[in-house]
Amino acid sequence: MVKSGKLGYYGTLIAASCTYLFLYVPLIVLLVFSFNTEPFPSPWKGFTLKWYHALFSASHLWASFLNSLIVAICATAISLAMGIFLIFYAAQGGRIGKFLALFYGNLVIPETVLAVGLLGFFTLVSIPLGLTTLILAHSVLGLGFVIPIVYARFLELDYRMTEASLVLGATPVQTFFKVTLPLLRPALIVTGLLVFIVSFDDFILSYFCAGSTSQTLSLYILSMLRSGISPMINALSAVLLLLSCSLVLLFFTISKKARTQIF
Amino acid sequence: MNIKFLRKPPATEIPFIIGAPAMIWQVLFFYLPLLLLALSSVLQFSQLGSFEGFTFEKIAFFLRPLYLKVILSSFVLALGNAILCLLIAYPLAYFLACVGKRHKNLFLFLLIVPFWTNFLLHIYAWFFVLEKEGFLNNLLQGLGVIAEPLQFLNTPFAIMVMMVYYYLPFMVMPLYSSLEKIDMRLIEASLDLGATWGQTLRRVMLPLTKRGLKAGFFLVYIPSFGEFAIPELMGGDKMMFVGTVVANYILGDETGSLGAAFTLVASILLLLSAALLYFVIERLIPGKQHG
Amino acid sequence: MGVCFYSLILHNRVKCGVWLKMRSIKLEKLKKTVHGGVIIPEVSLHIPAGKFFALLGPSGCGKTTLLRLIAGLENAESGKIFLGEQEITAWPIHKRPINIVFQNYALFPHLDVFDNVAYSLKLKKLPSEEIKQKVTKILEAFHLENHIYKRTNQLSGGQQQRVALARAIVNEPDVLLLDEPLAALDFKLRERMLIELIELQDKLKTTFVYVTHDQFEALTVADQMAIMNHRGQIEQIGTPKEIYEFPSSSFVAKFVGTTNILSGKLRESDGQPEIDIPDLGKFKLNIPQKKEWMREGSDMMISLRPEKIFISKKEVKNFSNTLKGTVQSIVYHGRSTQYNILLKNQARIQVFEQNEEHFPQEVIDYDNVVNLYWQKENVVILEK
Numbered sequence: 001m002v003k004s005g006k007l008g009y010y011g012t013l014i015a016a017s018c019t020y021l022f023l024y025v026p027l028i029v030l031l032v033f034s035f036n037t038e039p040f041p042s043p044w045k046g047f048t049l050k051w052y053h054a055l056f057s058a059s060h061l062w063a064s065f066l067n068s069l070i071v072a073i074c075a076t077a078i079s080l081a082m083g084i085f086l087i088f089y090a091a092q093g094g095r096i097g098k099f100l101a102l103f104y105g106n107l108v109i110p111e112t113v114l115a116v117g118l119l120g121f122f123t124l125v126s127i128p129l130g131l132t133t134l135i136l137a138h139s140v141l142g143l144g145f146v147i148p149i150v151y152a153r154f155l156e157l158d159y160r161m162t163e164a165s166l167v168l169g170a171t172p173v174q175t176f177f178k179v180t181l182p183l184l185r186p187a188l189i190v191t192g193l194l195v196f197i198v199s200f201d202d203f204i205l206s207y208f209c210a211g212s213t214s215q216t217l218s219l220y221i222l223s224m225l226r227s228g229i230s231p232m233i234n235a236l237s238a239v240l241l242l243l244s245c246s247l248v249l250l251f252f253t254i255s256k257k258a259r260t261q262i263f
Numbered sequence: 264m265n266i267k268f269l270r271k272p273p274a275t276e277i278p279f280i281i282g283a284p285a286m287i288w289q290v291l292f293f294y295l296p297l298l299l300l301a302l303s304s305v306l307q308f309s310q311l312g313s314f315e316g317f318t319f320e321k322i323a324f325f326l327r328p329l330y331l332k333v334i335l336s337s338f339v340l341a342l343g344n345a346i347l348c349l350l351i352a353y354p355l356a357y358f359l360a361c362v363g364k365r366h367k368n369l370f371l372f373l374l375i376v377p378f379w380t381n382f383l384l385h386i387y388a389w390f391f392v393l394e395k396e397g398f399l400n401n402l403l404q405g406l407g408v409i410a411e412p413l414q415f416l417n418t419p420f421a422i423m424v425m426m427v428y429y430y431l432p433f434m435v436m437p438l439y440s441s442l443e444k445i446d447m448r449l450i451e452a453s454l455d456l457g458a459t460w461g462q463t464l465r466r467v468m469l470p471l472t473k474r475g476l477k478a479g480f481f482l483v484y485i486p487s488f489g490e491f492a493i494p495e496l497m498g499g500d501k502m503m504f505v506g507t508v509v510a511n512y513i514l515g516d517e518t519g520s521l522g523a524a525f526t527l528v529a530s531i532l533l534l535l536s537a538a539l540l541y542f543v544i545e546r547l548i549p550g551k552q553h554g
Numbered sequence: 555m556g557v558c559f560y561s562l563i564l565h566n567r568v569k570c571g572v573w574l575k576m577r578s579i580k581l582e583k584l585k586k587t588v589h590g591g592v593i594i595p596e597v598s599l600h601i602p603a604g605k606f607f608a609l610l611g612p613s614g615c616g617k618t619t620l621l622r623l624i625a626g627l628e629n630a631e632s633g634k635i636f637l638g639e640q641e642i643t644a645w646p647i648h649k650r651p652i653n654i655v656f657q658n659y660a661l662f663p664h665l666d667v668f669d670n671v672a673y674s675l676k677l678k679k680l681p682s683e684e685i686k687q688k689v690t691k692i693l694e695a696f697h698l699e700n701h702i703y704k705r706t707n708q709l710s711g712g713q714q715q716r717v718a719l720a721r722a723i724v725n726e727p728d729v730l731l732l733d734e735p736l737a738a739l740d741f742k743l744r745e746r747m748l749i750e751l752i753e754l755q756d757k758l759k760t761t762f763v764y765v766t767h768d769q770f771e772a773l774t775v776a777d778q779m780a781i782m783n784h785r786g787q788i789e790q791i792g793t794p795k796e797i798y799e800f801p802s803s804s805f806v807a808k809f810v811g812t813t814n815i816l817s818g819k820l821r822e823s824d825g826q827p828e829i830d831i832p833d834l835g836k837f838k839l840n841i842p843q844k845k846e847w848m849r850e851g852s853d854m855m856i857s858l859r860p861e862k863i864f865i866s867k868k869e870v871k872n873f874s875n876t877l878k879g880t881v882q883s884i885v886y887h888g889r890s891t892q893y894n895i896l897l898k899n900q901a902r903i904q905v906f907e908q909n910e911e912h913f914p915q916e917v918i919d920y921d922n923v924v925n926l927y928w929q930k931e932n933v934v935i936l937e938k
Contacts, residue, residue, distance in 0.1 A: 011460075012362055015354035016370075023377050023428070026388035029398050033391070082285035089282025096282060102289055108481070109297075110489025110533075112506045116513050116526050117296035120303060140292045143285060160660040163627055166647040167654050168674040169725065178673075182664045201381045203492055208513070221383040225390065225496070234391075237384045244379040248372055 027241060034234030051235040058232065064220035067131060071216060072199040074135045076192050079142030083150045083191075087184065090154065091162070091176050100151060106144025114140070115208035122209065129211025137205045142195040149194075153187040154180075186254055193251050197244075304524030321524035330508070330525065334532055337505040340494070341487035342540075344426045348434040348483050349476070351427065356438035357468075361447055378432040385428060386496050393421055417499035425497045426487060433486075434479040441475020442468075469548045477544060481537060488533045505529045576604035576759055577638035577728040579624060584633035586619055593619050594786045596633065601763055601778075603638070606755045608764045608772040608794075611782030612809065617765045620782075621731050624763070625654045637728060654731040658738070659718040661706040667693070667717055668702045674725040692720045712743050723754075729761045736771065748774050769810050773798065781806050804936050807857040814858045814903045815936075819851055829856055833899035837875045838930040847937055855936040860906040862932040865893060865924050867916060873927035879903065881922045893918065895926060 035047050055061065090096050106114075118137050119129075127133055161183065165175040203218040210216060215223075224233055304321055324330075359370055377385070392398045393415035400412040415421055449471070453463040469476070491506025509529070512522030579601040586594040593616045601607045611617045622628045624635060626647035635643045642650055653674075662670050668689055669676075675685045693699055696716040701709060706717065715735060722730060732751075736744045752775055755762045766772050772779050773794045780791045783805050790802045801807035804815055818831035820839075827848075828836045839856070841848065848854075864873065879895035882902065893905045905926060918924060 009362055012354045012358040015351075016358035016362075019351055019355045019431075020373060023374075023431070026385070026392050027377065027380070030384075030388045030391055033398075078288075082288060086282045086285045092281075099286060102286070102294075106289075106293060108485055110486045110506070112489040112491045112509060113297070113300070113526055113530060114293070116509060116522060117300040118292065119513060120299050120523060121292070121296035124299060136292055139288070143289060143293075147285060158658075158660065160656050160658065161662060163647075164654075164656065164660040164662070165673070167625055167627070167650075167652070168721070169648050169677045170673075171646075171648050174677065179662060179664075185664075197379045201379070203382045207492070208510075218381060218383050221381070221387065222496075225383070225387055233384075233387055237380075237387065240381050240384055241376070244376050248375050248379055251375070252368060252372060 027237070030234050030237045031241065034231055034238050036231060051231040052238075055232050055235045055239070060215075061217075061220060061236070064215045064217050067214055068200050068217040071131060071134045071138055072196045075138035075142050075199045076195045078135070078139040079146045079195055080188060080192050082139075082143060083146035083188070084181070086147065087150060087154050087180070088176055090151070091180050092172050096151070100147065103144055103147040106140055111204040115205050118205070119208045129209060130214045131210075133209045133211070134206060134214070134216070137209045138199040138202060141198055141202070141205070145195050145198070146191050149191045150184065150187055153184060157183055189254050190251060193247060193254075197247060300523045301527050303520045304527040306520075321521055322528055324521070325525045325528045330528075333503045333508055334505060334529055336503065337488050337490075337529070338532075338536055340422070340426070340490070340504060341484050343423065344430060344487045345434075345480050345484040347423070347427050348430050349480065352431060352434035352438055352479065356435050356442050359435075359439050360442035361450075374432060374435065382429070382492070386425065386493075389421070389425055389428070389497070390416065393424075416497065419498070419502065421497040422494050422502070425493045426490065429493065430483045430487060433482045437475040437478035437482065438472060439475075441472040441478075445471045466549070473548050476548070477541070480540075480544065484540065485533065485537060488536075489529070577761060578603035578636075579729060579761065579763065580636040581620075581624070582634040582636070584620070584623060584635065585631045586616075586623060586628060587631055592786070594623065594630070597786065597788055599780060599788060599791070601761060603761055604759045605777040606752065606762045606764065606775050608766065608776035608779040609782060610766060610769055610772040610779055610810070612784060613767050615782050615784050616786035617767075617782050618733055619786075621654065621733055621763065621765050624729075625652050625731055626650050627654075651728040652731060653722040653725070653727040653729075654733060655715075655718050655722050655735045657734045659714045659735075661714055661717055661721075663706055666703050666705055667698065667709070670706060670717055671721045671724055673721065678725065688724055692724050696720050711738055712747070715739065715747065719754075723758065723760070727760065729763065732762065732764045734766050734768075735764075737766075737768075744771070751775060773810070781809060799934075801857060801934055801936070804855055804857065807934065807936060812860055812904060814860065814863075815855050816858065816901070817853065817855045820848055820854050822850060829854060831899070834877065834897060834901075837877075839933060839935065840930045841935065845937070857934040857936055858903075858928060858932070860892070860904040861890075861908075862928055863903070863905045864927040865895075865905045865907055865918065866927070867918065867922060867924055869925065870927055874930040875928050877903070877926045879924060879926060881918060881920055881924055884918070884920065893924075895924065 034051055035049070086096060115137070118133070118140075122129060122133050127136075157180065161179050162175050165179045166172065170178060201218065202216075203222075206216045206218050207222075210219060221233065221236070224230060305317055305319065359367060359374075390397070394400070395412045395414065395416070397415070399415065400409075403409045404412065445468075449467055450463060453467045454460075458466065489506050489509075490504065491510050494502055494504045495507050495510065505525075509522050509526050512525060515522075579599075581597055581599040583596045583598055584594055585592070585596045597620065599620075609617045609620065619628060623630055626642075626645060630643070633643070634641055637650070637652070662673070665673070671693065672685050672689045675688060690699070690702070693702055696719070698713060698716060698720070701713060706714060709717065715738075718735070736747050739747065748771060751762075751764075755775075762775075764772070764775055776794050778791070779794055779797060781789045781797060783789050790797055790806050792800075797806060798810055801810065801813075807813045807815065816829070816831055816834075818829040818834075821828045821830045821836065823836075827839045827841050829839055830836050837856075864870070877897065879897045881893055882896045883894045885892040885894075888909075890906045890908050893907065895903045895905060897903060903926065
């Protein structure tokens with residue numbers, strides 16, 4: 001470890017602690033008050049789980065939760081599938097190096113611009129706004145993650161593995177499924193997780209492209225926000241935080257496995 | 264021996280169609296919509312929907328001072344956000360890369376969890392804290408610092424806080440991966456030779472992390488420019504930014520193409536400003552030192 | 555290695571009515587270029603069936619490329635490749651009954667040892683009982699029975715190398731290619747593996763093609779070997795002894811073993827051919843086969859191996875040639891001692907003396923003036 005001097009060590013320690021505090025205080029406050037017996041804005045009165053009970057019986061909430069889930073899963077599946085097709089093509093010797101740059105824009109562009117563009121497109125082609133359009137929109141985001149990450153990982157693979165497989169008698173297609181894909185699996189899972197989260201949490205694309213009929217979790221929370229603060233949202237936050245924690249944990253475990261498995 | 268050619272897998276004949284879905288999808292749902300967007304800002308349609316011709320009216324509409332001010336506000340917002348994020352993220356990234364190496368995974372975990380939590384929840388969390396009868400006000404009143412609750416929400420302050428809160432991880436990640444790669448002994452050596460932290464920062468660290476810095480900067484700057492949700496939710500209706508104006512036009516009834524036109528104008532100005540900032544950063548930070 | 559394993563293979567081969575799969579490899583005018591640079595310049599080579607063939611050459615000369623061309627991992631611009639009597643130039647990789655052992659083993663990290671070795675058998679859709687039998691038998695023969703279900707990254711370098719080898723021979727290929735397979739092992743392990751490889755090839759009788767830049771490895775294992783130069787051309791083909799004792803060019807002479815190269819002009823006096831070396835004198839030669847270029851006064855070089863020179867401070871008769879010099883350096887190699895001698899014309903000559911005795915009769919020391927003796931038959935003549 002570097003002896004960066006007292007200033008360096010303590011200075012950055014303090015800075016980092018403050019930053020983490022900044023990141024977490026709102027969330028912790030939210031969590032704490034989800035157990036409060038009295039709805040906000042009254043100060044702490046007592047411990048209760050009633051808001052959680054209310055949460056679990058709010059059917060609209062679960063409907064929108066389900067919608068978000070469906071959209072996220074479909075978008076992830078679509079982008080991963082397309083990514084796999086592309087890698088398959090590349091693995092057989094197809095040249096996609098130059099086309100890769102096509103996908104970089106997806107993440108850099110302001111989401112509002114993309115949302116506006118897609119909205120116009122959907123209206124023009126007369127696709128009714130709803131879950132389908134959401135899935136299409138989110139999959140564009142997903143592609144922006146999947147293609148660069150998975151292709152980069154594919155390039156890092158030891159090409160001698162595929163050669164060994166071919167030499168031992170496997171056709172190029174067999175090699176793809178028996179060697180390349182298994183080696184890519186950790187990267188695919190990790191990227192899939194990333195896309196899932198981005199889609200599940202997404203707000204802007206949903207705001208523009210969901211139409212009036214369908215509602216995702218983000219939009220539901222928005223409507224609740226508009227009607228004022230409610231401890232139910234606090235309770236929801238706690239649940240979602242738990243979900244995020246577990247997903248990040250999953251992400252870290254798989255990343256670790258990925259690092260050790262491929263020498 | 265040219266190693267590059269050895270790396271290419273043995274080519275077999277395979278139809279392009281296999282790899283095509285991704286491309287087709289991308290073109291269809293990304294480039295086409297954007298193209299339409301650009302087009303609709305310069306095309307004029309009559310009431311009945313028939314094509315009338317090219318027009319720059321819509322674009323000209325948005326070159327008026329009113330709208331240019333909106334763009335300027337967005338520019339200030341985005342730049343301020345990027346700079347603030349940089350100032351906060353750099354020490355954090357340094358901490359992650361050097362000081363907290365042993366528990367690196369824990370710290371990264373703590374950093375990513377808020378990042379992976381629903382965006383609106385964060386909005387709500389800050390609502391909770393910043394509201395007139397919110398947590399912060401109650402705390403300050405309770406501690407006797409202030410007598411009357413302060414207005415935190417619907418101010419530029421609230422918007423800025425939220426922007427930094429949301430975009431911080433985007434700045435930290437590239438910086439961290441850049442910092443992780445440099446040999447820490449260079450910093451040690453610099454301090455050892457008598458340079459202060461400021462000099463070490465300027466002469467050693469910044470040039471070496473230039474790439475990560477640029478990546479993080481633009482990863483924050485460009486989306487911030489078109490940011491819609493945060494100003495809309497945290498800033499009330501008083502402030503106008505590119506994102507909010509576009510949203511208003513788009514979701515309004517007859518003004519869809521106007522919204523597109525404004526998006527086009529704003530996007531072009533965004534690119535220009537980004538290019539400008541790129542050059543400024545290039546000049547400000549010295550290039551790689553020799554030896 | 556288990557004799558039982560090999561009798562099993564032989565038994566299977568005879569049982570199926572297919573006699574021992576020994577197939578030769580023939581390359582006809584094979585050419586490979588990359589970005590305009592020629593790597594393999596129209597090489598023709600015949601690798602005899604059932605033999606241990608070594609391809610020796612300096613790093614980067616193209617020998618690995620040649621191997622890859624045979625395996626099908628690269629495509630040649632022009633030329634033909636034959637396996638036995640069959641032309642396989644256009645055959646895709648997976649159709650060729652040729653396996654290759656890579657330098658870094660290329661074991662599949664997502665499969666354990668058993669699945670790695672069973673990979674090719676599973677592709678052939680053999681019944682799982684048969685696969686299990688074959689794989690366990692071969693792993694036992696390679697002393698890996700305790701590691702069958704381990705992950706490949708848990709094995710040592712030597713063990714990984716044996717798994718790679720097992721994987722490559724379990725499906726009984728016609729030809730086995732080895733691309734510097736021992737490069738990553740330490741010296742003692744390498745020596746042991748060389749012997750095991752020789753025994754393996756002996757029992758299997760499969761054609762082995764071994765590529766290396768280490769002449770010691772090549773000389774040890776090969777029944778036949780070829781020397782490739784920097785430009786990808788084959789300089790000489792022959793048995794290790796032929797190549798070492800009778801190199802056909804100065805490149806081969808210098809690359810395989812160490813040698814002293816002296817230049818001069820060809821002269822003849824009284825019917826005895828001599829080489830006239832400026833400032834040193836005339837030395838008798840033996841010309842086994844008169845060549846076109848050998849004329850009075852033509853430039854030539856001779857290769858004189860250090861071990862063929864006798865060094866002594868005394869006057870010794872019975873040698874055709876002699877030279878005087880001063881001892882510049884002495885290096886003790888255990889089995890032998892190497893002397894570097896400075897000659898009158900400022901050139902240096904290396905001499906190897908076997909340390910036959912504990913207490914040698916003659917002690918040669920730094921700056922001694924010594925006589926070097928050699929027989930004219932022990933010199934190889936090279937064209938300049």
